[in-house]
Amino acid sequence: MxxxxxxxxxxxxxxxxxxxxxxxxxxxxxxxxxxxxxxxxxxxxxxxxxxxxxxxxxxxxxxxxxxxxxxxxxxxxxxxxxxxxxxxxxxxxxxxxxxxxxxxxANCFALSEAVDGSGQDAEIVFGIILGTGVGGGIVIRRQVLTGANAIAGEWGHNPLPLPSGDDLPLPPCYCGRTGCTEAYLSGPALAADHRRHTGQTLTASEIDRRAADGDAGCEASLQRYEERLGRALAGVINLLDPQVIVIGGGLSNMQRLYRNLPDTCRPHIFSDGFSTKFLPPKHGDxxxxxxxxxxxx
Structure with missing residues (x-):
């Protein structure tokens, strides 16, 4: 047992x-x-x-x-x-x-999905958490990759690639640095970005729901979010080349991510083909x- x-x-x-x-x-x-x-x-x-x-x-x-x-x-x-x-x-x-x-x-989340979840047939699984923070775990052949410093998979504290325009000024992160991926892609970061552009104070789930109902401001906020997420994940894909990326955390409930991420990642992928799958977790929370x-x- x-x-x-x-x-x-x-x-x-x-x-x-x-x-x-x-x-x-x-x-x-x-x-x-x-x-x-x-x-x-x-x-x-x-x-x-x-x-x-x-x-x-x-x-x-x-x-x-x-x-x-x-x-x-x-x-x-x-x-x-x-x-x-x-x-x-x-x-x-x-x-x-x-x-x-x-x-x-996050390593446990990735391992679960690699053993008997959405990534169970994949050699390399990257499991990401998009919620109050941004975390990640790497599983290779059903073994968690820990790393020399016990930080393998901590993509949330890499700088967001190619910041410009709406990405500036670089936002502060709780870790003490600025411009971290987490400071753009967490649920609170999405809500803060939407508030800056529209003056509305909404949660990530409310933004998602209103966008589906045709709210233009909410749709624009989600498009900015997805474009940033695509840039950030492309860097991971170019390095690890996982067959499957499983998305967990509260923002994993936004079904549009699974449809749109291939297109927002693709321009930044160093390959003539792109077959990485983006999947929700089989075992949920x-x-x-x-x-x-x-x-x-």
């Missing part, structure tokens, strides 16, 4: 998978806010609860909104700031009395927690 835990900013979810990928049990609880010790205990409690319910012990994989430093073993780059600088893996192994495997949540379980694949 494989147990996967998705440690999110607002909720923590656990799933138990049989060896063939069947879901055996799932539980979800609120994530303790700003409390590292309470976070450790909540994860341990979930594991104990599921194992008691199913009467068996499982391997444990955990997806987190950050990464484990390969130099120190401490957590870095985490949106849940109470984790930063903490030995999360070591502490959880002590609590659970077993080895655990830890990975960035369950992909991250399933991918955590598949860290023991």
């Amino acid at each position: 494989r147990l996967g835990v998705d440690l999110g900013g607002t909720k923590t979810e656990i799933i138990a998978l049989a060896d063939d990928g069947r879901e055996l049990l799932r539980q979800r609880i609120p994530t303790p806010q700003g409390d590292y010790l309470a976070t450790l205990m909540s994860i341990a409690g979930l594991v104990e609860s599921v194992e008691n319910s199913l009467g068996q012990r499982g391997t444990v994989g955990i997806g987190i909104p950050g990464a484990e430093s390969l130099a120190t073993g401490l957590i870095k780059n985490a949106n849940s700031t109470c984790l930063i600088g903490k030995p999360l893996k070591r502490d959880l192994q002590a609590l659970l009395q077993r080895e655990i495997r830890l990975a960035n949540d 369950s992909s991250g927690v399933r991918g955590a379980a598949w860290l023991w694949n």
Whole structure:
């Protein structure tokens, strides 16, 4: 039995998978806010609860909104700031009395879709998260690529390629740099761009809905967004050449992305042909927690 835990900013979810990928049990609880010790205990409690319910012990994989430093073993780059600088893996192994495997949540999302999701037949899968932030994970032959600095797939903090016109001035990013892809392509960034051009304060989903109803301002905002997304993903495609890009996060619900991205990417692709597929996640918002379980694949 494989147990996967998705440690999110607002909720923590656990799933138990049989060896063939069947879901055996799932539980979800609120994530303790700003409390590292309470976070450790909540994860341990979930594991104990599921194992008691199913009467068996499982391997444990955990997806987190950050990464484990390969130099120190401490957590870095985490949106849940109470984790930063903490030995999360070591502490959880002590609590659970077993080895655990830890990975960035976007890596878990990509792994889930590569193992038994939308990218299950692909050699290279790039999984992207378009939501409150912009993240990514790379899976090659069903193995997560971590990288020398544990940042493989972090395309959200590359500069947006070829900024000009409406892309300027370069917007600040929470990471301390300016012009990051995330500062253009997150849900809040789309809403901010729309507000600058129209004066309207709308969420990304509202912009999408109004564009479908014929609102010209919303349509223009989405076209700017798609053109930027095409530029950003073209750089990834030229480097990795994935067969499949799976799109997760709240903005993955915008169905027009799957129709329009091939055309916005194509002008920037260094090839005479372009066959990369853009697909929604087969497992939806369950992909991250399933991918955590598949860290023991």
